[in-house]
Amino acid sequence: MDEIFIQTEEQRAIVDSVRRFVDEEVTPRAAELDAQTDPEDSFSWEIVEAADRIGLRTMTLSEEFGGLDTDMLTTAMVIEELGRGDLGTSVVFAQTLKIAKFMERVLNDDQKARSLALFRDDPRAILSICSTEPENGSNGILLYPTPYNTKAVKTDGGWIANGMKHFISNSNRSRFFMVFMQTDPDKTLVDGATCFLLERGHPGFTVGRVHDKLGERLANNSELFFTDCFIPDENVVGEPHQGQAVKRVFGPSSNIYAGASILGVAVACYEKALEWAQTRIQGGKPLIEHDGIRGQVAEMKMLIDASRSYIHRAAWLADHQDQGWDPTYGSLPKVMASQAAWQIATWCLEIHGGHGYMKEAGVEKLVRDAAAFLHSDGVNRTLLLRAANVMAW
């Protein structure tokens, strides 16, 4: 699938090393980790540490924090390559890479010293951003005028937080968290929320259930609880009640990287379908020689290449917004890629016939994974509505 990638020498080098990492560290472990019944057992520290050794874990940070300062386009290529190996692994790092960059942008020097410096030196440090709550899913994306139920009340020298978050990627393992809470109960999550920086183990801040998911199992998502949790003023990110302003900085990368993760799954489905179609004989010839299948395989490639072209354009323009950035690029690339991935996963399953339905084939894992981004990082329909809200008409 390299062909229509357009890459600099440096990008080729990075993506090649990521591919080696996937082949050596992820692929050999993925099926077994996916099969664990306890979701916590599906997570692998070995993979995180191996990623750290090649500098992947920190690559989006500036050199000061041990990074390569990779731009969004290159990072999107890396995340797709990871998704090609395993979706969960891609998500673990997509989250960490974008949150790290986000933290470097919005934290003050003192906060960076207390977080990014430690993040750099801890080979197991991964990151979480915490917004979703049981009652606030689309609300947070479409900015419906409702408040977060997780509330922090001002007190002497800091804030007392109570409430819960759920579905938070990495959160049972993360070392640092960017948490959005309602600090002005009379306002909505748009104009009355504050962003706080927290470290794992902070008093009053605990992990709840780890969610048991259909797929994307190599990544964990869990609940987080805040019980009379005191957060000092120094942990306020940006201005109090200005959480939305902080969140806006996070914006574009999230959707684009999500698109890259699921695109990787689409590529894996395509490659698996192609391999099967070349080897499986029915009607006296390989499936790939049957026109119907043949055209379908080409259509898979078309959907992948169109989605990738879109994601790359969005990623590059996110870093060069003066060159024609369009705010819908922060909502739609994931919708496009996840629709393509679901279509391709369905065809991959069909092409495999009964074999695809048997666990040993590995196809059913891809279908379970592909289903993740019909909702992850925003339900598609919700993202279409968000895009409509920012379209200039």
Added chain:
Amino acid sequence: MDEIFIQTEEQRAIVDSVRRFVDEEVTPRAAELDAQTDPEDSFSWEIVEAADRIGLRTMTLSEEFGGLDTDMLTTAMVIEELGRGDLGTSVVFAQTLKIAKFMERVLNDDQKARSLALFRDDPRAILSICSTEPENGSNGILLYPTPYNTKAVKTDGGWIANGMKHFISNSNRSRFFMVFMQTDPDKTLVDGATCFLLERGHPGFTVGRVHDKLGERLANNSELFFTDCFIPDENVVGEPHQGQAVKRVFGPSSNIYAGASILGVAVACYEKALEWAQTRIQGGKPLIEHDGIRGQVAEMKMLIDASRSYIHRAAWLADHQDQGWDPTYGSLPKVMASQAAWQIATWCLEIHGGHGYMKEAGVEKLVRDAAAFLHSDGVNRTLLLRAANVMAW
């Protein structure tokens, strides 16, 4: 396409005579009529008179009014068969057949004597029902709380009507009209409208522009104007302000017959595609021998048979509502059939390659016709919402 029809002897006889009528009267004229640039020239009285000779024009009426009292299931079969020949012709009669039946149900004896008796004896008499206005399309279907802009004000012995209707099928040719007007300006079209019976040429009641349409051209649609039009009380159908109650009687047949009309177009596309696929040679063999095309032709048949099964069930249950009638059968069969028809028309066009795009092939007429029922009798999305409104949850 007969196979999965399940028909009584009588139904077979009726449908066979309709097929002969189509072969002899409609098919030879359709292409030329469709090609007329002035929409009025696309309408054919010859076809209407020929239909009258075989009793088609009046078949849904009781024998008293010269009809055969055919039930909805049989009528749906007839309308599909007409649509197979030409969509416009199917619509001219679908309208007339359902409105005639509707009139017999809701008119009082005096009104029947003044309308249906004359309708029976006039071989050119066709019918219209008038609800749509420039500002009231979906409003009238979803019962949004807005009034009709066509208003009738009570006066001594009758009503003074002013306003306009548009897009009304047959209306520049119809002899009788069932017209819905706002009679209580303080209420909405749901609770403040009245149904009136009008005959062509009634003082103050005139025909406006005949609409120039993409397709379905053998049927005319036009504007109607009411200018200080006095309508006597004897022409009020049902109770004043109870127009909606009258309209409800009309309900189910409209959507089901619309589904049958467009299903006929789907069948015509399927037959045309099949014929071409059997004769067109590419790659050294007929297209039908290419798996991709072969599977597509079978899928066309699947969509037609599923839609027909659904329409027949809805039609039969509409006449036997105690046997499990579901109100969504009055909104959804047309949506199903029109989506199937559009898919099949698109495939038919693709299978014909460049030839299908040339007028001489006759395919482009089918595509233009197939487009009609994405909106006719209610925009699909609007009908889905109407169905949702009546779903028991």
Added chain:
Amino acid sequence: MEEIFIQTEEQRAILESVRRFVEDEVTPRAAELDAAADQDPTAGYSTEIVEAADRLGLRTMTLSEELGGMGVDSLTTAMVVEELGRGDLGISVVFAQTLKIAAIMEKAYNEDQKQRFLVPFVEDPQAVLSICITEPENASNYIIPYETSLNTRAVKTDGGWIANGMKHFISNSNQSRFFLVFMQTDPSKPMTDGVSCFALERGHPGFTVGRVHEKMGEKLANNSELFFEDCFIPDENLVGEAHVGFKTLGEFFPSSNSYAAASILGVAVACYEKALDWAQTRIQGGKPLIEHDGIRAQLAEMKMLIDASRSYIHRAAWLADHQEEGWDLTLGALPKVMASQAAWKIATWTLEIHGGHGYMKESGVPKLIRDAAAFLHSDGVNRTLLLRAANFMNW
């Protein structure tokens, strides 16, 4: 013809009892059995459910009353199979197979075979049935069918046949007591006229069960491999004439595809009901999802697809029993394609409407997605069935 539009009193009564059976016996066990199968696929199968079904006569309902059944027709059976699928797809498949095969057996067996295989089937409340065709190298091959032969071969010998080879993906086969097995008996011919059908009972010498397949879903039903090693099958076990096994199969069971369609349609209904329930209770933007036009219209479209598929299935099932009224061979191939495409779309929308909640196992949606995926291939890959239908269309 009105039968296809009406539910008779008797049908209502049967469906009501099936609904109760599903609520009392299947629903309480389904999630747990589905999870248990992750460790051991056989743990997904429940003998209790089969016995409960037997108590209300469901297990044998397609057999004639003379054999102890209820002699229900294909249309009624399709309704029952859908109702079972609404509860759990695997259970629907266990019985769709057993009900279909029992009816085939009654039509195809001679008196002696009925005594030896059907009478004990009726008497054993745990007995389920399997039909064995699919092989690793022969799937679409036999559905289209292509000009190839089965790899499982039976060679004529004195007083019987010696069988060797294997089958796989066979529904119920590690649990079944009786089997209809298709083998190549004339290696020089293609399947269509070189294959014979044999009746076998579990435990027959040389006939063993292999791996039970670990599947994505449909876990309350088992599928397994079957091996034949120098397996001697006496002549009395030959069903019908030698070498023409496939012809009999088609003739004897036109409604097989309708039952498969009904099973997956049941899953579509379960998805629709779950989406509807969630849409009514989940609040976003200050109002239930169902008040959001986009979702509202989607729910109506789900219903449309279900009703159109069901109308098609009922017509096909009824015509299978009344072929003179207009049976069309494509009705033996396409209703499942229609229903499984509808089910997959509806399952996808159900997942989307649930947002992140739908991806969590506790919501029950993941099981529905895994189940809905089964019939993109079960009873024939959709694309293959479209090609099969094309072969039936009299051009």
Added chain:
Amino acid sequence: MEEIFIQTEEQRAILESVRRFVEDEVTPRAAELDAAADQDPTAGYSTEIVEAADRLGLRTMTLSEELGGMGVDSLTTAMVVEELGRGDLGISVVFAQTLKIAAIMEKAYNEDQKQRFLVPFVEDPQAVLSICITEPENASNYIIPYETSLNTRAVKTDGGWIANGMKHFISNSNQSRFFLVFMQTDPSKPMTDGVSCFALERGHPGFTVGRVHEKMGEKLANNSELFFEDCFIPDENLVGEAHVGFKTLGEFFPSSNSYAAASILGVAVACYEKALDWAQTRIQGGKPLIEHDGIRAQLAEMKMLIDASRSYIHRAAWLADHQEEGWDLTLGALPKVMASQAAWKIATWTLEIHGGHGYMKESGVPKLIRDAAAFLHSDGVNRTLLLRAANFMNW
């Protein structure tokens, strides 16, 4: 590589002038020309528009400056072609063809041929171009390509070739001044290595125009038949080597598919803008359609499909000029499939959103539907192009 993400100042300037050209010259004439073509297809063609395009250098922009062109690259040309398609599909096709063929000619012609054919082309403000391959019996045949040969044959004779046969569906061909014609010159070989390319000028003895096709849409462009009757073509008109005409074609014009994709993408944009405009002004249920979630989301999805298709097209067009950066042969077949599928879906939604109004000619939507349908087949039936791409994929 950044070229594919950026619009340069120069590109902005060119597109701005094209936009003005469309507003001043095309939009005011399009509906009337489209209607006039109903009576006589040639009436849909406007020489005024061609001359106006010539005045701003559009007609010759792909030629090198030395020949009087602007030497614009494929990416910029694709942007221009899309902008033209936004105004009218037929106009976009007239120029997409001419711009593409002019560039091929400059690459493929020898000096003498450039003098005889390209110089007069540049000097004649009405000159447009045609490339002639399609025949009644050869459409998908040459696209896949299958192992067959063209029916238009040229037989070697003293000092030249004698051509006989016909072409049809050829864009611009009744209006064109110069033609590139592909004919079978080695009847014993398949097209791939038995076809030669010839340069011809309008009025060449034995070379005549047949019927001008009456099309569903795309009416501002003409397509017609061409006949060759004992037509003598001198050796000097042979383009490149004999018998290898197709190879040169491919090498010389990889971005043909991207231009076709850009033409139809322009129609998709026009549909989207029309739907958006209507949704903002049409009131139902007491608020503009655009305030109804279902329609709102649909408009965003239209934009998504447009942006994804455009990103793909721009990448393909740029790589066509920089093949060492990662050109992939499927980029010569698939972008049009993507864009035409998107355009058809968007056109359908536009029609639905307009309700009955969209079906009335005065709304302008019917023309967009008729135009959008053109590229389900133009430049290759989509299914055929998918198979062609499959042949390119290095498995």
